[in-house]
Amino acid sequence: MEAAMTTSAGMMERPEHVPADRVFDFDIYRDVPEGMDFHQSWRETMANAPYPLMWTPHNGGHWVALRADVSDTVMSDFERFSNHTVLVPKDTAGEAYRLIPLSLDPPEHRPFRNLLNENLGPKPLKPMEQVVVDLAVSLIDGFKENGRCNFTHEFAEQFPVRIFMRIVDLPVEDLPTLKHLADQYTRPDGSVPLDEVTQRFRDYLRPIIATRRASPGEDMISRMINGQIGGRPLSDFEAENICIQVLVGGLDTVVNMLGFIFSYLARDHDLRRAIAADLSRIDDALLEFFRRFPVVSSSREIMRGGIRGRAAQAGGYGYGADGGRRHGRCHERRSPGISAGTQGPCPLHLWQGLAYVPRCASGADGNEDRLAGMVCAYS
Template sequence: MEIGTIEPVGHDVLRPDNVPADRVFDFDIYRDVPEGSTLHHSWRALMDQVAYPVMWTPHNGGHWVVLRGDISDVVMSDSERFSNHTVLVPKETAGEAYRLIPLSLDPPAHQPFRKLLNDNLGPKPLKPVESKIVELTVSLIEGFRPNGQCDFMHEFAEKLPVQIFMQIVDLPIEDLPKLKHLADQFTRPDGSLTYPEVAHLFRDYLMPVIAERRGGSGEDMISRMVNGQVGGRELTDVEAQNICMQVLVGGLDTVVNLLSFTLSWLAQDHDLRRALVADPALIDDALMEFLRRFPVVSSSREVRKDIEFEGVHLKSGDMVMAPTIVVTLDEDNNADPLDFRLGRKARKHSTFGRGSHTCPGAHLARMEMKIVLREWLARIPEFRLADGAELRFTNGIVGSVKPFMLEWDV
């Protein structure tokens, strides 16, 4: 089954009175992408099927889904009508369990907390990290290059950005498997833990870390945040836990998936790969196109008050999903959006979000991806998907490529 269809659907919840019958469709954000399709092709097919740009699904507690780019941007950026108070579905479980800071705050309350993140994730504080990214990238590549193959996800994508992140926050590398598992349950739950259990385990891990670093002089990101101030006061323990949880989830998942989409594409597009090898000056433009082509996040907003919106009546408390994917795939934004084109004259995407909640880690993500493209292509210029490898994709709050093998001649 595709990630969504307009076929009749069995209901997780009854259709509310404000939902017209012809706006109901069978969509589940946590449903795997079917074999033979890709994450982004499945979304594009869904956009082509629906009769309206705003639909409603009974799955995951029942929520609206935006399927047109300009409307998705409005929902993401208009905090007067669409609140960040709850950003995940199902609202009653995931949404209530995860109150991340500043993600779950609206302007102006979020601004002092956002400044804490910006002060730690901007170009200036991250400048010393650049050499560490280069060093680790080269070390990982050289570790498997003589083998003529690698499991890209497990041997590279899950190691580089998360190990760099663990250095930035100064957490022991041996804790990484546990933290990565929790981050994955946040974005693509497999049912092994409930949402409250994931939040509880995150907080159990963070409480002693925060207590130890309170009042200290550490220069790591967690120390600087928990000893920072918002509105002239110190953070409460709960605020410190929630802002640190947001940093952990963001730092342990998103770039992993951007890298996997990027390298799996290069493994199949030989002309593009060879063009970048022949002229590394094209890498900057290629990076911008990879970011446009492969958005992965589908977050939601909570309707603040009853409103009329795009031909439907939204009630206070309704959840509206605004996938970043539909911004990229909307042909009014990008001609032939599924094509990868160097030199696109106009690229419109919301891969890092929109409005006041644009991803604070965007600079780090761009820096890591640019370094990977440069160093990988310099060391392994010719590579391909391993014989028999078939790419599989997972949907979710953050979409992903399942592990795959790359190979090259040695």
């Protein structure tokens, strides 16, 4: 019998089909060890694992891909690895996070993904370009006289979410509540049951969706919920799901990415000074940062014979954690900011970071405009 059982310590017993030498002690929600940053911690995990695919008993028990080629196979093979479960533990977080388009498999995924792309590409965000730069400058002016700042609290947690709230035309006063709910998916503290998190989002969005269907505005929510999928309007349930996904992505992803990028810049003095001296390097630097710091972990549920069997397990993958060093087709360590036409970002790595990863509302196109303004102001 292969059915695994939960131990008294809350960890899953090793199923019979999992070899003993493929088991390791890994918890994706653990704190980063003291003295390490997030990516160093992942690299150490990868370096110490005897195989590129390992199984952990934590969070309901799941497989973990530890090399880029393994991750690429899983992320691109939707017939064997379903998008149905995108978070672990599968029975709690995975069941609660059935949002659109992340939890959909092809061909259903593509029309919803296109709807997001159409409403968060460079064109719809172009009118906000000066707003982005002005906000970045204003935030920096607020602490530059001190000669130092807590970058996370004074900039990263302020800049992207304020821009995002303008994009979706929601009151800034609602930010604390929405951010707290979004965080329960990605870093749950146990204060709100996960099924209640989703319901609170629905309760918040339902009257907003009804109002903007009756009287659409120019905001992203209005454009999305009044769009069409395959020639038909979105159902109320679909509209709620895609809006929750937009809120979670917009209030979480960019905050984390900013922290990673500026931590890197703070330690690489030559690169920081080179970008400040030649702003034409910004675009290449951003593309490389998106590749290196995609801020994504994703899960896939194993499909057997077209169904989700009892023995199916979710797998977790940390994208960009190794800085692209383990991909079989490119082993170069590329430096952000290299000018175009010389040694620009490896296309394979770039697309691994931007297209293979199922980004939500804060996708690469939207982030690039916001981060470009921020880097210009910072430089």
